[in-house]
Amino acid sequence: MFALALVLAFAVSGCVSDSLAAQYREGSGKNYIAGDGTVTEITAENRAAPVDFSGTLESGETATSADYRGRVLVVNFWYAGCAPCRAEAPDLQAMWKKYENLGVGFLGVNIRDRTDTARSFSETFGITYPSAIDADNGALQLAFSGVIAPNAVPTTLIVDKKGRVSARILGRISDASILDALIKTALEESDQ
Amino acid sequence: MNDRVGPTVSRPYDHHDSRVAASGDRITEPPLDFIGWLRWFWRQLTSMRTALLLLLLLAMAAVPGSLVPQRTADPNGVTQYFADNPDLASALDKVQAFDVYSSVWFSAIYLLLFVSLIGCVIPRTRHHLRALRAKPPKTPARLGRLAGFTTRDAPAGTDAAAAIDSARSLLRFGGYRVALFESGSEVSISAERGFLRESGNLLFHLALIGILIVGGFGSGFGFSGQRVLVEGQTFVNTLLAYDSFKPGRFFDEERLDPYTLALDSFDVEYETLNLKAYGQPVDYTAGVTVAVQGKTARTDEVKVNAPLRVAGTDVFLLGNGYAPTITVRDPKGNIAFTDSVPFLPQDANLTSLGVVKVPDGLAQQLGLTGFFYPTQAKAQSGAYFSSFPDLEYPMLTLNVYAGGLGLDAGVPASVYALNTDKMTQLTGGDTGTKSLELKPGQTQELPNGLGTVTFENADSGATDGDFSGSVLRFASFDVNNDPAQGWVLLFSVLALLGLLTSLFVPRRRIWVKAIRRENGSVCLEYAGLARGDDPALEAAVFTLAKRHNAVLAPTPPSTQTTEPI
Structure with missing residues (x-):
């Protein structure tokens, strides 16, 4: 009974605090769930099934998962009014420049904005990789939801050559070198 | 009636007779360690x-x-x-x-x-x-002191044991537990019923504990998340898409089942016939399309107090309002920003307050704060207000601020507030420039040649003067998951059942005694004892006596004495 009371005491007094609950209690009105830069890497044998997706880009063209099969793909979920997304944009662009010619694909997924707003953002930060506009139908968000879901804004996912999510960064990329290392690891994996 | 033997209040109803405490001359209080x-x-x-x-x-x-x-x-x-x-x-x-x-x-x-x-x-x-x-207690020696005491002469030729036997089957049939006692010339039966009363009482208390436990723990596995959707937008049930999210204590992110929920339309009906309630909302209906991963999409509705159940979550409609579509262009005419921005309602006629942040595409970052009046009217003081919640004569007024929005350092800021510390006000207030006033479809120049701002008409095909579809609406949803819900219901029902049982099941004892007289005739005695409130006890004893006699002798006996007590 004492043990029960103790467990209950913890449960009721809410001693178990985590960042998700803390964000809610803060009531900042920032209107998105932030991440703390946590990196999750999944070993090859534990990865879930390849993700199939199709989305409409800012340019009006369609991007599908088939376009990126056999290549490493970096997917970044963002929107223009999200402060950490703005802060990490230069790092992402730098990584894109570094790996563009090594066959790595970069795809932004804009989860809130309309096309023109997204395009202005890209101009501000000189982003040259494409972004899909996902606010109206949520197709890409749905495709990537699952076990290793994008659970914060921004979220950066590394998709391996077989189309499986191999790593995830929740929240702003704290250091470009982290993303660099994750891409490198994915690139070094054999194609088999 | 039963002042000597009645149960004391602090005892449980079914307190069975305990041994008499060893008598002491006086109460001694032992020192407590x-x-x-x-x-x-x-x-x-x-x-x-x-x-x-x-x-x-x-x-x-x-x-x-x-x-x-x-x-x-x-x-x-x-x-x-x-x-x-x-x-x-x-x-x-x-x-x-x-x-x-x-x-x-x-x-x-x-x-x-x-x-x-x-x-x-x-x-x-x-x-x-x-x-x-426990067996029912031994029959008291003198039943005459007890409630409903009745004596009857058994019909001639009745055997005492047989009489008691028939009383036993009667009582058993009535749900009593019975025990036979025999001493000398007396055969008696002691019967007791109503244990269900205490069972119900215990069930009630156990169910209360159950409610406390599932309320305290069960809800810890649930969550609730909030999201504002403008007509035409889609929400995906992932943390990525929530505006705010309240996890239970034991919430696991993998518990979110992916599905999409698109807000196709939002319809509001306002009272226009009853002048006393003119403009009161009568009904809100959110038309949605729901698609669970791997299944075909379906259309449905969410109304106030009529949540939509999907993938283990309940989607509640919380609030709603207008989301004017605002487009900001640079001086060359390129679109820097366009979106439908939810404006928060401030009064019953939906005078709404909103903030628009334009971080990109202009020479300077721009912040717009403004009021939206669905049916604009002017007070004598010159201030605007809304006189009706529907779109009769919509008007948007905007104050323009230029400078740093404070977003670029990565520090989150409220979307419903504008931090103007590093911004300059360009219109409204003390600037000497009038606030921008826009009706749907109108465009105005921004000060300092920054560009233009347009209040888009969402219903571009509408005739002049018809504004009914000119501004999109938003709805705020609460997506709620409470795995304890069913358990709370179960325990509540059990508590109610237990309470009813404990209130309506009477608990009583009844005795029937057959005394062999020396002349061979048999005298029957009946009496009862209430345990707790039991107004029907005496009637029950009389009924038993009557039915017992009817069983013993098909024709009513000629002599009978009844002594009501």
């Missing part, structure tokens, strides 16, 4: 009086929770409270007034009540189980 005090404390805690007091305290302790906003329910309200009353708020925060239901003092009462209940129920259950197995 540590264990003794602990025992004393335990007795106090588990007493009914304490439980009731704790229940009352719990109710009182919950009151502050409805007087000030709670972080768990209304975090923005708490932020606002701190802004409005900084001194009072910090004092209140010290006594956990913004977290009443998880505060130390509330938890203390809750836990004590919990322990008190358990400490009360366990011994009572043990006691009840023992009482269930």
Whole structure:
């Protein structure tokens, strides 16, 4: 009974605090769930099934998962009014420049904005990789939801050559070198 | 009636006769050691009086929770409270007034009540189980002192044992547990019924504990998330897409089942016939399309108090309002920003307040704060207000600020507030420039040649003067998952059933005694004993006597004496 009371005491007094609950209690009105830069890497044998997706880009063209099969793909979920997304944009662009010619694909997924707003953002930060506009139908968000879901804004996912999510960064990329290392690891994996 | 043998209040209903305590000349109070005090404390805690007091305290302790906003329910309200009353708020925060239901003092009462209940129920259950197995007590020697005492002469030739046997089957049929006793010339039967009363009572208490447990723990596995959707937008059930999210204590991110929910339309019906309630909303309907991963999409509706059930979550409609579509262009005409921005309603006629942040595409970052009036009217003072909540004569007024929005450093900011510390006001207020005023479809120049701002007409094909579809609406949804819901219902039903049983099942004892007289005739005695309130006891004894006699002799006996007591 004492043990029960103790467990209950913890449960009721809410001693178990985590960042998700803390964000809610803060009531900042920032209107998105932030991440703390946590990196999750999944070993090859534990990865879930390849993700199939199709989305409409800012340019009006369609991007599908088939376009990126056999290549490493970096997917970044963002929107223009999200402060950490703005802060990490230069790092992402730098990584894109570094790996563009090594066959790595970069795809932004804009989860809130309309096309023109997204395009202005890209101009501000000189982003040259494409972004899909996902606010109206949520197709890409749905495709990537699952076990290793994008659970914060921004979220950066590394998709391996077989189309499986191999790593995830929740929240702003704290250091470009982290993303660099994750891409490198994915690139070094054999194609088999 | 039964002042000598009636149960005392503090005893359980089924307290079976216990041994008489060894008689002492006077009460001695032994000195209490540590264990003794602990025992004393335990007795106090588990007493009914304490439980009731704790229940009352719990109710009182919950009151502050409805007087000030709670972080768990209304975090923005708490932020606002701190802004409005900084001194009072910090004092209140010290006594956990913004977290009443998880505060130390509330938890203390809750836990004590919990322990008190358990400490009360366990011994009572043990006691009840023992009482269930116990035989009905021995027939009292003199039934004449008991309730409903009735004597009858058995019909001539009746055998005492046979008479008691037929009484036994009658009582058994009536749901009594019976025991036979024989002493000398007397054969008697002792019968007892109504154990269900205490069973119901215990069920009620156990169900209460159940409610406390599933309420405290079960809800910890659930979550609730909020999201504002403008007509045409889609929400995906992932943390990525929520505006705010309240996890239970044991929430696991993998528990979110992916599905999409698109807000296709939002319809509001306003009262226009009854002038006393003119403009009151009559009905809100959110037309949605739901698609669970791997299944075909379906269209459905969400209404106030009629949530949509999808993939284990309940989607509630919380609020709604207007989301004017605003486009900002640079001087060359390129679109820097376009979106439907939710404006928060400020009054019943939906005068709405909103903030538009334009971070990219212009020479400077731009912030617009403004009011939206669905049906604009002008007060004598010259101030605008809305006179009707529907789109009769919509108007958007905007104050323009230029400078740093404070977003680029990665520090989050509220979307419903504009931090103007590093911005310059360009229109409205003391600037000498009038605020921008826009009707749907109109465009105005921004000051300082920054560009233009357009209030888009969402219904571009509408005729002149018809604004009914000119502004999109938004709806705010609460996606809620509470796995404890079903359990709470189950325990509530059990508690109610237990309570009803314990209220309506009478608990009583009845005795029938057959006395062989020397002349060979048999005298029958009947009496009952109420255990608790039992107004129907005497009637029950009389009925038994009547039916018993009818069984013994098909024709009514010629002589009978009845002595009602």
